[in-house]
Amino acid sequence: MKPLKLLNFAESQWVQGQGNLVDLPSALTGETIASTGSGGLDFKAMLDHARKVGGPALRKLTFHERAHMLKALANAIMARKEELYALNYDTGATRNDGWIDIEGGAGTLFSFSSKGRRELPNGRVLIDGAMEPLSRGGTFVGQHVFTPLQGVAVHINAFNFPVWGMLEKLGPTLLAGVPAIVKPASATAWLAEAAFRIMIEADVLPPGALQFIAGSTGDLMDHLTCQDVVSFTGSAATAMKLQSHPVIARESVRFIAERDSLNASILGPDAGPGTPEFDLFVKEVAREMTVKAGQKCTAIRRAMAPAEHLDAVQAALAARLAKVTIGDPREEGVTMGALASIDQRNSVREAVAELAKSARIVAGDPDRDFGTGSFLEPILLRSDDPWGSPAIHDVEPFGPVATIMPYRDLDDAIALANRGMGSLALSLFTYDTDAARDFVLGAGAYHGRMVILDRTSAKESTGHGSPLPVLVHGGPGRAGGGEEMGGVRGVAHYMQRTALQSAPEMLAKVIGQWLPGADKPTGDTHPFRLRIAELDVGYTLKTASRTVTLEDVEHFAHFTGDTFYAHMDDEAAKASPIFEGRVAHGYLILSFAAGLFVEPAPGPVLANTGLENLRFQTPLYPGDAMRVELTVKSKSVRDEEKGEVRWAVAIYNQKDEVVATYDLLTMNRP
Numbered sequence: 001m002k003p004l005k006l007l008n009f010a011e012s013q014w015v016q017g018q019g020n021l022v023d024l025p026s027a028l029t030g031e032t033i034a035s036t037g038s039g040g041l042d043f044k045a046m047l048d049h050a051r052k053v054g055g056p057a058l059r060k061l062t063f064h065e066r067a068h069m070l071k072a073l074a075n076a077i078m079a080r081k082e083e084l085y086a087l088n089y090d091t092g093a094t095r096n097d098g099w100i101d102i103e104g105g106a107g108t109l110f111s112f113s114s115k116g117r118r119e120l121p122n123g124r125v126l127i128d129g130a131m132e133p134l135s136r137g138g139t140f141v142g143q144h145v146f147t148p149l150q151g152v153a154v155h156i157n158a159f160n161f162p163v164w165g166m167l168e169k170l171g172p173t174l175l176a177g178v179p180a181i182v183k184p185a186s187a188t189a190w191l192a193e194a195a196f197r198i199m200i201e202a203d204v205l206p207p208g209a210l211q212f213i214a215g216s217t218g219d220l221m222d223h224l225t226c227q228d229v230v231s232f233t234g235s236a237a238t239a240m241k242l243q244s245h246p247v248i249a250r251e252s253v254r255f256i257a258e259r260d261s262l263n264a265s266i267l268g269p270d271a272g273p274g275t276p277e278f279d280l281f282v283k284e285v286a287r288e289m290t291v292k293a294g295q296k297c298t299a300i301r302r303a304m305a306p307a308e309h310l311d312a313v314q315a316a317l318a319a320r321l322a323k324v325t326i327g328d329p330r331e332e333g334v335t336m337g338a339l340a341s342i343d344q345r346n347s348v349r350e351a352v353a354e355l356a357k358s359a360r361i362v363a364g365d366p367d368r369d370f371g372t373g374s375f376l377e378p379i380l381l382r383s384d385d386p387w388g389s390p391a392i393h394d395v396e397p398f399g400p401v402a403t404i405m406p407y408r409d410l411d412d413a414i415a416l417a418n419r420g421m422g423s424l425a426l427s428l429f430t431y432d433t434d435a436a437r438d439f440v441l442g443a444g445a446y447h448g449r450m451v452i453l454d455r456t457s458a459k460e461s462t463g464h465g466s467p468l469p470v471l472v473h474g475g476p477g478r479a480g481g482g483e484e485m486g487g488v489r490g491v492a493h494y495m496q497r498t499a500l501q502s503a504p505e506m507l508a509k510v511i512g513q514w515l516p517g518a519d520k521p522t523g524d525t526h527p528f529r530l531r532i533a534e535l536d537v538g539y540t541l542k543t544a545s546r547t548v549t550l551e552d553v554e555h556f557a558h559f560t561g562d563t564f565y566a567h568m569d570d571e572a573a574k575a576s577p578i579f580e581g582r583v584a585h586g587y588l589i590l591s592f593a594a595g596l597f598v599e600p601a602p603g604p605v606l607a608n609t610g611l612e613n614l615r616f617q618t619p620l621y622p623g624d625a626m627r628v629e630l631t632v633k634s635k636s637v638r639d640e641e642k643g644e645v646r647w648a649v650a651i652y653n654q655k656d657e658v659v660a661t662y663d664l665l666t667m668n669r670p
Helices: 042-060 064-077 082-093 095-119 164-176 186-201 236-243 244-248 277-296 306-322 342-355 410-416 433-445 488-492 505-512 551-558 568-577 586-597
Strands: 006-012 013-016 022-025 032-036 126-133 140-147 154-155 180-183 210-212 228-232 252-256 262-266 299-305 361-362 377-381 403-407 424-427 446-454 495-502 540-542 606-616 624-637 642-654 658-668
Touching: 006 042, 006 186, 022 186, 032 186, 032 244, 042 164, 042 180, 042 210, 064 082, 064 095, 064 164, 064 186, 082 095, 082 186, 095 164, 095 186, 095 277, 095 488, 126 342, 126 488, 140 505, 154 164, 154 236, 164 180, 164 186, 164 228, 164 236, 180 244, 186 210, 228 236, 252 361, 262 277, 262 410, 277 299, 277 403, 277 424, 277 446, 299 306, 299 410, 306 361, 306 377, 306 403, 342 377, 342 568, 403 410, 424 433, 433 446, 488 495, 495 505, 551 586, 586 606, 586 624, 586 642, 586 658
Parallel strands: 154 180, 154 228, 180 210, 228 252, 262 299, 262 424, 299 403, 377 403, 424 446
Antiparallel strands: 006 013, 006 210, 022 032, 126 140, 140 495, 361 377, 540 624, 606 658, 624 642, 642 658
């Protein structure tokens, strides 16, 4: 096949890099697969294009419109996934490895699209937390909000997951309304460029939303501002070089790093040979060593076991690794492919040699000659003195390599796990809940994600090394101190939190949500007779009153079976520090409230879908009257057939004291 000439996508145009191009070899044969370069690009102009064209276009869209855009991008990737699988093999990856990268990347976009439509408003401002009262009279309040940064997200990605690594960053970035410039690692850039091209050809992105650099970033960093974000995945050395760039320091550019990580897996004290947890541990360590040929930032590098079980662990792991078939991943029966490049294989060999100075190789031959390509056997090392072998906690071999080591007791295991000085992922195999609790308390601060696996969760578990879009991906210390994904948390990384202070009515108009103290206009039409488009935020129904009788309380108690003493025993109720006598049930109050505000005839309201933030504030006694104020708090159209309305419900007694408040959720016609 004729080598590909990778193009840059700059200022909404495909551009061939000028000057000397870099040849990219196949991990399987060493033959040139593609050439790449970014010479001649005007990086300042690319940033300006993103800020002046892409950013404004994205910010005009609502969260839901951006979410639909992500879904369209994911569908485009899935529709042409076989094109990507065909290019995947020359990165050294198997079909299963490619599934994680290609379909896993599309799945991440699907996840962010779904969360964006379910959890974010169909607007442009993200509300952060509840309103904060700032004055006695309630005319001056505070509200935290997030708005999109008005800069560019620069994504510098690693070679091991050229598709997933790109898409897991783009999901929250585009959902936040921020344009991105993507710079893939050169070693596997042909696969990243192909996936990027599919997204551009899907024709769902506004101009300037995405750009692509197929080579070095030149002077790009010199032109960053406080509105920009750099998100980097790669080595600690490169991360430190970027993070110390004078412009990043001077402009306080947000910098997210995901870098070296000596992840650990621990066999619990209770999980000896013959237990399900022992078998799960051995299976998981072997899998993490061989998936993607161990080229995963979350792969297990240090496997720890009780000293008395270390021999059994070694034997079981060596037997399992001996069954791994290495070769061209296009051939049937091959279970592990090659490393991404000869340079990467040599780097891993050097790391193994360093580890072997204080640990011994017990399985695999790092010098085995496969003839062509960058193949390497899985290498298992053993250190019987983990505290006297600093290299096993400091050197990360980014390949199919792990070191087993003993621990004395749980405290020793915690200390050894933390000796890695910060990791992306840790797994603990135990059926002992006390051990799990103590381990989390002792080690949680050093690890971004902790997976506790046992016989109960194993079947449905995604395993040690699978970052998930709904959970944060990152870790402290050596791992970089950054966070990615994490659902809406990840979206907020690309937005600015601002504390707004004003009158409730003013803030309600700004954020598009009714706030306590804001105006509550009423009308002649019952709000349940109005479609979402006809409902104004703040529109309020004020109901008539209903007196709650002792007979109501007793009937409800016997009908439901809720005969709690406070409802049925006057003396016992008076003896409590809360009540003056028998009180109405909270759920009776809610039921009567619904009877006061519900419009029963068929109409725009399709269903009651939930009730949130319920608080009972003042007891309601037999003989008291209750009334309801039902206010449109916010509204959001989901699709052509339905949307969600959030109603603020306030229940008052005859003294205008607040009895209860809650949010009612209904599904309505748009």
